[in-house]
Amino acid sequence: MDLAYIPSPSTGVIHLGPIPLRGYAFCIIIGVFVAVWLGNKRWIARGGKPGTVADIAVWAVPFGLVGGRLYHVITDYQLYFGEGRNWVDAFKIWEGGLGIWGAIALGAVGAWIGCRLRGIPLPAWADALAPGIAIAQAFGRWGNWFNQELYGRATDLPWAVKISEGPNRLAGTYHPTFLYESxxxxxxxxxxxxxxxxFKLGHGRAFALYVAAYCLGRVWIEYMxxxxxxxxxxxRLNVWTSIVVFLLAVVYLVLSAKLRPGREAVVEPVASGGAGGKDAAAADGDDEPEDKSSDTASPADAAKPEGGEAGATGAKSEGKPSDTADAVPADAAEAKATVLTKDAPTAQPEGEAPEAGNR
Incomplete structure (x- = not known):
């Protein structure tokens, strides 16, 4: 009786005229687009601006691809630099071979650069991207199906994957570890x-949870x-890597929850200019000084005796006779006003130091 199984594609590339469309690359591209789309929605929900996630991904994705390939080539160097091997194959990324550990590590460096340029905290951006990265990995693992690689032990289970004869592989049905990991x-x-x-995870804890949960699954999948x-x-080396990274992620989760509980209040700074710029200036204490012209006495006003013009002209103030209007002659009052105007100090706006004190 024939057993049910998952068939493998006869080829991992389709030629559109002279242009080769490779299944492995196609899966990675789909994963990147889904991760950026979901990350953008989560970023906006956290108070960020549309398009910021994509702008930073322009830095993170190329760094991640290089890091993933470097990790694979370094840990499986015998495939490219051993006897009878061609080192040029190390650059053929379309044939498969990306290490998630290197992709995340070097991709984080690219993301850090992008975040620094935008004045954004990297942990907040990573939290927004965390579930999208996991989904991108789910798509990317189907690239292994196209290349008929990274399968598990032989099995006759109904969901086994059928592998055809090829270099370094025997025909048969095997555990579809690509499907398990996806x-x-x-x-x-x-x-x-x-x-x-x-739990309103913040300050990188959502990303740490993704890392810890992924490592748990990677241990038993890698073992197969x-x-x-x-x-x-x-x-296997990747089992040890999973264990170490899992422990680091758990330690970060615990310490971060104690040292920086809650979630970031602001994930992206307000652009200067407009209402946002005015608000930012107000927050920094850079408000324009209020018009205090009504509170600043002019020299002429300083020269006037208390009670306004009534003191100089003999007019009545507030309906009462002036006590000095008859005692001081008009010429003497005018002369006194001139002296007061000359000697009165220049009034300073409130809160402003004299010019000599500015350094």
């Missing part, structure tokens, strides 16, 4: 979205794989 990543994305809504890998104390 489904696990979708579960991680759902977990992060739920936990973020439930049969492709060549370096062993340390009997365990």
């Amino acid at each position: 489904l696990w990543c979708l579960g991680v994305a759902a977990l992060v979205i739920w936990a973020d809504r439930r 794989r049969v492709d060549e890998a370096h062993l340390i104390l009997g365990l």
Whole structure:
């Protein structure tokens, strides 16, 4: 009786005229677009501006691709620099071979540069991107299906993947570890979205949760794989990497929750100019001084005796006779006003130091 299985594509590339469309690259591109789209929606919900996620992704994605390839080439150098190997193959990224650990590490460097240019905290941006990255990985793993690579041990389960004869592989049905990891990543994305809504994760904790949850799944999935890998104390290198990164992510979650609870109040600074610029200036204490012309006495006003013009002209103030109008002659009052005007100090606007004190 024939067993059910998942068929593998006969080829991983389709030629559109002279242009090759490779399934591996196509899966990665779809994943990137979905991650940016979802990250943009989450960023706006946190108070950020539309388009910021894409602007920073322009830095993060190329760095991530280079980092992912470097990790793969370094940890599997025998595939490219061993006897009978061609080192030029190390640059053929379309043939598969991206290490998620290197992609995340170097991609974070690119994201940090983009965030610095925009004045944005990297942890807040990473929190917005976290579930989208997991979904991007879910799409990217189907690239391994196109290339018939990274499968698990032989099995006759109904959902086994059919692998055809090829270089360094035998025909047969195997555990579809690409499918297991794809489904696990979708579960991680759902977990992060739920936990973020439930606990208002901030300051990089949503991203740390994604890392920790992914590493848990990667341990048992990696253990099932049969492709060549370096062993340390009997365990594959990526198993040890998953364990170490998982512990680091958990430590960050715990310490961050104690040191910086809650979520960022502001994830993106307000642009200068307009209402936003005015508000920012007000927050920094750069408001324009209020018009205090009504509170600043002119020299002429300073010369006037208390009671206004009534003191100089003999007119009555507030309906009462002036006590000095008859005692002081008009000429003497005018002379006194001239002296007061000359000797009176220049009034300074409120809160402003004399010119000699400015440094």
